[in-house]
Amino acid sequence: MTAPLAPGSVIGIIGGGQLGRMLAMAAARLGYRTIILEPQSGCPAAQVASRQIVAAYDDTAALAELAESSAVVTYEFENVPVAAANALAALVPVFPPPQALEVAQDRVVEKQFLNGIGIPTAHSSPVDNDEQLATALSRYHGNGVLKTRRMGYDGKGQRLFRNAVGGDLSGTWAAMGGVPLILEELVPFEREISVIAARGADGSFRAYDPANNVHRDGILHTSTVPADIAPATAAAAQDAARGILEALDYVGVIGVEFFVLGDGSLLVNEMAPRVHNSGHWTEAACAVSQFEQHIRAVADLPLGVPHRHSDCVMENLIGDDVARMPALLAEPDLVLHLYGKAESRPGRKMGHFTKLRRPAAGA
Numbered sequence: 001m002t003a004p005l006a007p008g009s010v011i012g013i014i015g016g017g018q019l020g021r022m023l024a025m026a027a028a029r030l031g032y033r034t035i036i037l038e039p040q041s042g043c044p045a046a047q048v049a050s051r052q053i054v055a056a057y058d059d060t061a062a063l064a065e066l067a068e069s070s071a072v073v074t075y076e077f078e079n080v081p082v083a084a085a086n087a088l089a090a091l092v093p094v095f096p097p098p099q100a101l102e103v104a105q106d107r108v109v110e111k112q113f114l115n116g117i118g119i120p121t122a123h124s125s126p127v128d129n130d131e132q133l134a135t136a137l138s139r140y141h142g143n144g145v146l147k148t149r150r151m152g153y154d155g156k157g158q159r160l161f162r163n164a165v166g167g168d169l170s171g172t173w174a175a176m177g178g179v180p181l182i183l184e185e186l187v188p189f190e191r192e193i194s195v196i197a198a199r200g201a202d203g204s205f206r207a208y209d210p211a212n213n214v215h216r217d218g219i220l221h222t223s224t225v226p227a228d229i230a231p232a233t234a235a236a237a238q239d240a241a242r243g244i245l246e247a248l249d250y251v252g253v254i255g256v257e258f259f260v261l262g263d264g265s266l267l268v269n270e271m272a273p274r275v276h277n278s279g280h281w282t283e284a285a286c287a288v289s290q291f292e293q294h295i296r297a298v299a300d301l302p303l304g305v306p307h308r309h310s311d312c313v314m315e316n317l318i319g320d321d322v323a324r325m326p327a328l329l330a331e332p333d334l335v336l337h338l339y340g341k342a343e344s345r346p347g348r349k350m351g352h353f354t355k356l357r358r359p360a361a362g363a
């Protein structure tokens with residue numbers, strides 16, 4: 001694109017979950033319409049979008065229709081088939097670039113990319129059978145996290161090993177699905193943080209302050225801002241995000257998760273080429289949320305200043321947590337957001353809320 005997307009234009013979004021829903025809402029506020037490509041009809045995003053194409057993400061006719069109907073296409077999840085993203089990119093601008101999907105879809109490729117641009121990660125070894133697992137585990141003194149290389153999220157497809165040298169590992173690879181795996185060294189982190197950053201088509205860069213993330217059962221539970229880290233650690237995390245965005249010639253918002261070690265140094269855990277759960281607090285505590293920031297980037301509008309007016313804690317509502325709604329609504333300075341999912345199931349993200357604490361320093 002050479003000029004900002006005109007109000008009234010259509011933005012295509014691949015994926016119809018809560019992230020697509022919040023992108024569609026932000027797009028609407030800036031005067032855009034949205035089309036959602038998602039196989040499940042009546043999905044959270046389609047409820048607030050102008051239109052839905054009900055089809056698989058790799059359906060050729062549906063992708064052609066999406067390209068035909070949209071001025072620009074983006075996506076809300078990192079497992080969009082790369083071939084589909086590339087086919088679309090031949091017809092219509094696609095942001096973030098499909099290369100970001102390629103890198104983020106495979107944990108081995110992701111680490112090679114990050115290490116190649118000088119960003120450290122946990123030591124790791126590809127594992128394709130039980131023998132390779134035994135060799136890799138002994139390399140890390142029996143302490144590691146075994147993960148599927150592809151399609152993992154919210155701690156799914158993971159197994160933790162502690163002091164597991166010399167144990168019987170037979171059947172482990174098969175039990176993990178018989179798919180390509182990676183063993184990561186168990187990182188003795190002090191805390192987990194993430195940075196939500198954005199890059200515009202003109203190369204401009206903006207990063208929100210890092211959030212401190214706490215997980216429960218592998219799923220994000222809370223994000224607290226500011227994170228309790230030294231200013232130099234926060235700056236290093238934002239610099240790493242900038243390096244990633246520049247290396248990918250990226251346009252849009254990215255979420256980068258880090259482990260913070262005892263000495264304040266950082267390892268990247270993973271990156272998500274999309275808006276991110278640990279950035280939901282920006283909707284309540286910043287004038288420009290991560291969702292608007294992403295829409296601004298893909299629409300070639302100036303990026304927003306990522307200042308925070310309030311310190312805050314975001315908490316996810318998982319499964320039956322959604323029953324807390326009446327009590328939450330009675331609290332002051334609390335912004336609640338539900339995703340329009342009819343059925344609550346254990347482990348399913350139903351909504352989140354952000355509790356504003358106090359004005360941020362300097363706000």
Ligand code: AMP
Pocket residue numbers: 122145152153154155156184185186187188189192215218257269270
């Ligand atoms: P992931 O799906 O890779 O983000 O992992 C989910 C969570 O598991 C992370 O947020 C960490 O809390 C934990 N975890 C993942 N990998 C490691 C590791 N190599 N060392 C220690 N903890 C880990």
